[in-house]
Amino acid sequence: MKTLLAVLSVVGAIVVVWYLACIPMNIAGVLTAAERAGAEVSPPEARERRDMSGMALTLRNPTQIGPVWSQDRPRLPAPHQVVIELWDTTVNKKITSKRSLIYHSWITLSATLLGFAIGTGLGILLAVGIVQSRVMDMAVMPWAIVSQTIPIIALAPMIIVVLYSIGVQGLLPKAIISAYLSFFPVVVGMVKGLRSPDQMQMDLMRTYNATDGQRLWKLRLPASMPYLFASLKVGIAASLVGAIVGELPTGAVAGLGARLLAGSYYGQTVQIWSALFAAAIVAALLVALLGVIERALLRRMGQAA
Amino acid sequence: MIGVVSALAVWAGAMWLNMRLAARDTAFARAVVPVVFGVTILVMWELLVRGLQVSAVILPPPSAIAQTFAGNLPTLWADFQQTFLKGALGGYVIGCSAAFLTALAIDRSDFLRRGLLPVGNFVAALPIVGTAPILVMWFGFDWQSKAAVVVVMVYFPVLVNTVAGLSATDAMQRDLMHTYGASPAQSLIKLRLPAAMPFVFNGLKIATTLALIGAIVAEFFGSPIVGMGFRISTSVGSLDLAMVWAQIVVAALAGSLFYGAIALIESRVTFWHPAQRS
Amino acid sequence: MERHRKIPVMTPVIDAKSLNLTFTTKDGPVQALKDVDLRIKAGDFVSFIGPSGCGKTTFLRCVAGLETPTSGSLTVNGMTPDEARQARAYGYVFQAAGLYPWRSVARNIRLPLEIMGYSRAEMAERVEKVLKLVDLEGFGGKYPWQLSGGMQQRASIARALSFDADILLMDEPFGALDEIVRDHLNEQLLKLWRDTQKTIGFVTHSIPEAVYLSTKIVVMSPRPGRITDVIDSPLPPDRPLDIRDSRDFIDIAHRVRDGLRAGHAYD
Structure with missing residues (x-):
């Protein structure tokens, strides 16, 4: 309860700061518009105004700040403008419409989910291989760890373009990027999880004369679940970023990344912000969904905290 | 055909060698086996690309990438300076310091900590790199906007880890400070900051990779005609894939060295932590 | 700042009068200390013994100013526990070395x-x-x-x-150690106490340890946490390890056990 109050206060403070920040950020544009409409602004020269800070302009034109929260293309849209845009482009548009954010989110989400499923599946298989085979452990594991420290997302534009040039386009190239971005975190996390049973638990299995497969199935896999879910949460976030970045290089027309790019081309700030929030909501939902699955699974396994 | 056959032969030979090496778990084997594996992949890549005559606009062979790398050192260096030294490193230092100072500032207030921690955890999981078009619009095409993206990306992971670290001391250690009548500042400096260091470095290590990702991806949204992200997107456009791969080699080296440097400092600072002692 | 404080020998170093402490927990209030009266004089080695939940650690923490009693009075060196803490009147040893x-x-x-x-x-x-x-x-x-x-x-x-500091407060300091090491440390602690003339408050749940070390044994019982017996030990200050086979030693140990039983400590 106390935590909820604290969180709400922090969020409230952020919203207030956001509204206040709109004033210096947008005042210059407001003054230009006001001048065009025939109002008197200070200083009257556009050139002089350009060299002044937003703060100074605000202080010299305190009566003009009204429209800073309702401009068409503000430098910083006010929170309610973003919320209205989000509402307009989700609830008020048909899902199939090119202007519906749900449509764009789905395009990105489907690539994310497909890639995530592929990446996770392969990641778990490789992790099992690494734990079962010493050669694979020694040969592959160092590279999997190193791959965590390098920005492999830089490969994304090339993958899109190369696949495009051999005739593969649409969902699959983005899914491939999502797959390899979620692959490595899952491998590393899963290996850690499969190795998490301690010596005593392993020795117990040995006293039962359990086979390798039994040991994997009865001990290592159940023990690895908390680790797996921790890395799945990292992996799904990476997958989403991958799908978004995958939409940038070919100038895709659909998807959240395409909305971000189009918004930045045409200076449609409200559109950028709403696409950004849509991406944030999708990410939050995905992580929350994983959390729910994790809790349900751990409860069934009797491990729930 | 010869290429494919020899690639398979190399693979078989290398696997046999690695199996022999891995049969005994020595430090030597641990060092050599991954190298053999990596070299095998490169050789097979070379042989297969040549043997199957894969077009250079789909997958250039490693030798071509190496040639491009060696032949374009000034370009690569300029791009590295722009993207890594200015954008990524600048933003990293600003973002991490800001996060650390914020954590210290809210440390005395239980209310702020309770409020900021869930918000910070939430934000840390979001696709922050999407703020790049906004920040490019605000701070212009040059490295400042890239540094701004990096600041936003690294801020929350470092903040969340530092706050968690500062409350990582157990009740007994705090009681001990209490019995000495230590002031809050004394218990911060003598107890809670040192105890927080493993957490802080965890955040700093996560942030190294994020910094590089942020700086490169932000360039996809607009940049001057220099920078690793810029070079990747234009080289992809002109199908100069060897250049793209050369940039990725630079990114890989920069990323792992950056991470390695932070990990090295960590092992000096937190030499006492069980994770560093094994 | 005053680090050493000479106290007249006869005034108690630690003086508790009808001390009560009630914790509020999720399952309702828990009375950790009920009507505790105790006087400890300078140079005493006092052991607090009893099962978990009897309030022995809580009492020590009250003396250290780490917990605040709900009612009653408690002075350390004639000061409130908090003042005593500020004056660095005691050293505290926890269960783990920390x-x-x-x-x-x-x-x-x-x-x-x-x-x-x-x-x-x-x-x-x-x-x-x-x-x-x-x-x-x-x-x-x-x-x-x-x-x-x-x-x-x-x-x-x-x-x-x-x-x-004149006072040493020890909260099951050897609880996590094996018996062989513990015997050795007990011997060393006794020697240290004789050499330094400190007042020691010592929490334990080992009967032999309490009897071997103490000049005064405080037997406590749970629900509510209270004192059931205070035993002044007749053993001489000089105690070799084999004093534990002596008649006196066994008699005191019996009395401690009886005190624990009377307080339903074994339920």
Whole structure:
């Protein structure tokens, strides 16, 4: 309860700061518009105004700040403008419409989910291989760890373009990027999880004369679940970023990344912000969904905290 | 055909060698086996690309990438300076310091900590790199906007880890400070900051990779005609894939060295932590 | 700042009168201490014994000013526990050594001295002195994780001794150690107590340990936490380990056990 109050206060403070920040950020544009409409602004020269800070302009034109929260293309849209845009482009548009954010989110989400499923599946298989085979452990594991420290997302534009040039386009190239971005975190996390049973638990299995497969199935896999879910949460976030970045290089027309790019081309700030929030909501939902699955699974396994 | 056959032969030979090496778990084997594996992949890549005559606009062979790398050192260096030294490193230092100072500032207030921690955890999981078009619009095409993206990306992971670290001391250690009548500042400096260091470095290590990702991806949204992200997107456009791969080699080296440097400092600072002692 | 305070011998060092402490928990209030009356005089070695939940640790924490009693009065060296804490009247030893892993043993012992603002030279001198007291000479440069559990606990005792407070409060300091190490440390602690003339409050749940060490044994019982018996030991200050086979020793141990039984400590 106390935590909820604290969180709400922090969020409230952020919203207030956001509204206040709109004033210096947008005042210059407001003054230009006001001048065009025939109002008197200070200083009257556009050139002089350009060299002044937003703060100074605000202080010299305190009566003009009204429209800073309702401009068409503000430098910083006010929170309610973003919320209205989000509402307009989700609830008020048909899902199939090119202007519906749900449509764009789905395009990105489907690539994310497909890639995530592929990446996770392969990641778990490789992790099992690494734990079962010493050669694979020694040969592959160092590279999997190193791959965590390098920005492999830089490969994304090339993958899109190369696949495009051999005739593969649409969902699959983005899914491939999502797959390899979620692959490595899952491998590393899963290996850690499969190795998490301690010596005593392993020795117990040995006293039962359990086979390798039994040991994997009865001990290592159940023990690895908390680790797996921790890395799945990292992996799904990476997958989403991958799908978004995958939409940038070919100038895709659909998807959240395409909305971000189009918004930045045409200076449609409200559109950028709403696409950004849509991406944030999708990410939050995905992580929350994983959390729910994790809790349900751990409860069934009797491990729930 | 010869290429494919020899690639398979190399693979078989290398696997046999690695199996022999891995049969005994020595430090030597641990060092050599991954190298053999990596070299095998490169050789097979070379042989297969040549043997199957894969077009250079789909997958250039490693030798071509190496040639491009060696032949374009000034370009690569300029791009590295722009993207890594200015954008990524600048933003990293600003973002991490800001996060650390914020954590210290809210440390005395239980209310702020309770409020900021869930918000910070939430934000840390979001696709922050999407703020790049906004920040490019605000701070212009040059490295400042890239540094701004990096600041936003690294801020929350470092903040969340530092706050968690500062409350990582157990009740007994705090009681001990209490019995000495230590002031809050004394218990911060003598107890809670040192105890927080493993957490802080965890955040700093996560942030190294994020910094590089942020700086490169932000360039996809607009940049001057220099920078690793810029070079990747234009080289992809002109199908100069060897250049793209050369940039990725630079990114890989920069990323792992950056991470390695932070990990090295960590092992000096937190030499006492069980994770560093094994 | 006053670090040493000469107290007239007959005034109690620790004086508790009808002390009560009630914790509020999720399952309702829990009476941790009920009507505790106790006087401890300078130079006493007092053991608190009883099962978990009897309030022995809570009482020690009250003396240290780590818990605040709900009612009753409690003075330490004639001051409130909080004032006594500010005046650095006591050293506290916890169940675990709790040494900071990023500090060497010597720097761990220096920690309270740094906080209390001693000079560099005095710090060095005191560290040497207490390392000798606990038999850890030459280990000052080691890190805690390089020491055995018994050595770590000795270092933590040295840390509590370093600023030379008159009172030493010890909360099951040897509880996590094996019996062989424990015997050895008990002997050393007795010697240290005789040498330094400190007043020691010692929480334990081992009957032999309590009888072997103490001049006064306080037997406590749970639900509510209270004192059921206070035994003044007739054993001489000089106690070899085999005193534990003597008639006196066995008689006291019996009386402690009876006290525990009377308080339904075994339920």
